[in-house]
Amino acid sequence: MDxxxxxxxxxxxxxxxxxxxxxPHSLTQPTVVLGQRPAEAAGLNLDYVEIxxxxxxHAAVTHLLAQGRRRIAAICEQKxxxxxxxxxxxxxxxxxxxxxxxxxxxxxxxxxxxxWSSGVAAATRLLRARARFDALFxxxxxxxxxxxxxxxxxxxxxxxxxxxxxxxxxEAARFVSPPLTTVDPRRESIARTAVALLRSRMxxxxxxxxxxxxxxxGFALRVRRSxxxxxxxxxxxxxx
Amino acid sequence: MDxxxxxxxxxxxxxxxxxxxxxPHSLTQPTVVLGQRPAEAAGLNLDYVEIxxxxxxHAAVTHLLAQGRRRIAAICEQKxxxxxxxxxxxxxxxxxxxxxxxxxxxxxxxxxxxxWSSGVAAATRLLRARARFDALFxxxxxxxxxxxxxxxxxxxxxxxxxxxxxxxxxEAARFVSPPLTTVDPRRESIARTAVALLRSRMxxxxxxxxxxxxxxxGFALRVRRSxxxxxxxxxxxxxx
Numbered sequence: 001m002d003x004x005x006x007x008x009x010x011x012x013x014x015x016x017x018x019x020x021x022x023x024p025h026s027l028t029q030p031t032v033v034l035g036q037r038p039a040e041a042a043g044l045n046l047d048y049v050e051i052x053x054x055x056x057x058h059a060a061v062t063h064l065l066a067q068g069r070r071r072i073a074a075i076c077e078q079k080x081x082x083x084x085x086x087x088x089x090x091x092x093x094x095x096x097x098x099x100x101x102x103x104x105x106x107x108x109x110x111x112x113x114x115x116w117s118s119g120v121a122a123a124t125r126l127l128r129a130r131a132r133f134d135a136l137f138x139x140x141x142x143x144x145x146x147x148x149x150x151x152x153x154x155x156x157x158x159x160x161x162x163x164x165x166x167x168x169x170x171e172a173a174r175f176v177s178p179p180l181t182t183v184d185p186r187r188e189s190i191a192r193t194a195v196a197l198l199r200s201r202m203x204x205x206x207x208x209x210x211x212x213x214x215x216x217x218g219f220a221l222r223v224r225r226s227x228x229x230x231x232x233x234x235x236x237x238x239x240x
Numbered sequence: 241m242d243x244x245x246x247x248x249x250x251x252x253x254x255x256x257x258x259x260x261x262x263x264p265h266s267l268t269q270p271t272v273v274l275g276q277r278p279a280e281a282a283g284l285n286l287d288y289v290e291i292x293x294x295x296x297x298h299a300a301v302t303h304l305l306a307q308g309r310r311r312i313a314a315i316c317e318q319k320x321x322x323x324x325x326x327x328x329x330x331x332x333x334x335x336x337x338x339x340x341x342x343x344x345x346x347x348x349x350x351x352x353x354x355x356w357s358s359g360v361a362a363a364t365r366l367l368r369a370r371a372r373f374d375a376l377f378x379x380x381x382x383x384x385x386x387x388x389x390x391x392x393x394x395x396x397x398x399x400x401x402x403x404x405x406x407x408x409x410x411e412a413a414r415f416v417s418p419p420l421t422t423v424d425p426r427r428e429s430i431a432r433t434a435v436a437l438l439r440s441r442m443x444x445x446x447x448x449x450x451x452x453x454x455x456x457x458g459f460a461l462r463v464r465r466s467x468x469x470x471x472x473x474x475x476x477x478x479x480x
Contacts, residue, residue: 116411116414116415119415120415142411145412145415145416146415148415148417149414149415149416149417149419152417153417153418171356171382172385172412172416174356174389175356175359175360175385175386175388175389175416176385176389176412176415176416176417177388177389177392177393177416177417178393179389
């Protein structure tokens with residue numbers, strides 16, 4: 001999404017943008033990108049704010065392991081611009097650190113459908129295959145909520161039988177039943193960092209003086225009842 | 241939200257706009273508004289596409305009545321630009337047609353908080369007040385999902401004890417547990433109607449030749465398991 005006017009600095013959310021769509025502008029205008037720095041941008045004087053895909057997922061899966069879960073399935077995009085590969089790396093690393101073997105049969109892609117339906121379809125496949133799993137890391141909350149809907153209507157007890165977790169901390173995550181454990185990517189912090197990077201570049205006589213910088217945003221694990229019988233009070237998402 | 245450039249027709253979504261923000265432009269440019277025609281626009285040559293607030297709500301409440309529900313609470317914005325008053329009219333009219341007395345103690349406002357929290361707060365108030373209610377019409381799906389989360393964690397059986405319904409047919413409505421009955425305002429039809437109105441005005445030598453027109457969009461009731469033990473198959477929102 002291009003939000004800039006010709007005479008102003010540009011922000012891009014490279015969700016559906018290829019590097020060639022925005023890199024040319026970075027040669028003539030101060031530029032910050034919310035997302036992963038691609039190889040094409042290695043030597044260029046523009047800045048990136050990356051989401052903590054790998055570390056955030058690592059924290060979520062480590063939390064599931066700490067709850068005693070050992071058969072942790074994953075529904076995750078495995079390639080493409082949407083960070084699935086990085087999240088899967090965090091998943092594998094957390095398993096490895098806990099001495100839990102990676103089981104390829106427990107890792108499903110999200111497919112080509114919309115993400116809500118992907119969660120439904122992948123969870124349905126896991127149940128139909130009679131996969132043994134006691135937790136479920138999902139690429140994001142939309143996938144997780146789709147999967148949770150399947151667990152709920154299939155009589156799978158959450159979190160007793162299966163503990164799902166997502167990524168993004170969208171608002172709906174607090175209001176599904178049970179509320180969903182997820183990784184909060186700290187959008188406000190991402191925005192602040194991006195503006196600070198851009199401003200420091202705009203303050204220069206020649207914005208190309210600064211080399212390209214890459215910042216990784218922080219994150220926070222939001223533990224809710226989908227993965228813990230008694231989550232910390234501040235994270236339950238309900239103020240009665 | 242103003243999406244127009246100075247030299248082009250403008251679209252407005254008057255969600256957060258007052259009539260004085262956009263009416264001046266309608267004197268110099270073909271204009272269509274997605275929303276309710278206000279009194280200030282009575283004589284003006286611009287067009288409106290209204291959502292079926294009253295009829296849609298009437299259909300939802302009539303459906304709840306047809307399920308045998310008689311104590312139908314409502315959580316609804318009661319004034320302001322957000323259509324709450326029109327939805328409440330549809331609610332009252334459906335009750336009146338069924339010979340069910342209107343009970344002021346069952347009608348709660350949404351308050352000033354965000355709508356997710358409003359649903360949580362209002363449902364909590366109903367339960368704490370030990371209100372007798374067997375259904376719950378909510379201003380929109382976000383409010384309904386907040387309320388549903390309270391019913392679920394309070395051990396209120398949905399739909400056996402209480403049948404909630406919302407408005408908007410947002411995607412999350414299909415994936416909460418149980419899936420939420422709601423009114424689909426037919427966004428695509430709204431968009432098509434708006435473009436057709438605008439185009440017919442743009443095709444004229446002087447766009448002011450046409451008097452102001454007001455169209456009301458259609459709607460569809462999406463019956464799901466929050467209000468019916470066995471909803472019609474095409475409306476359950478799950479493709480297993």
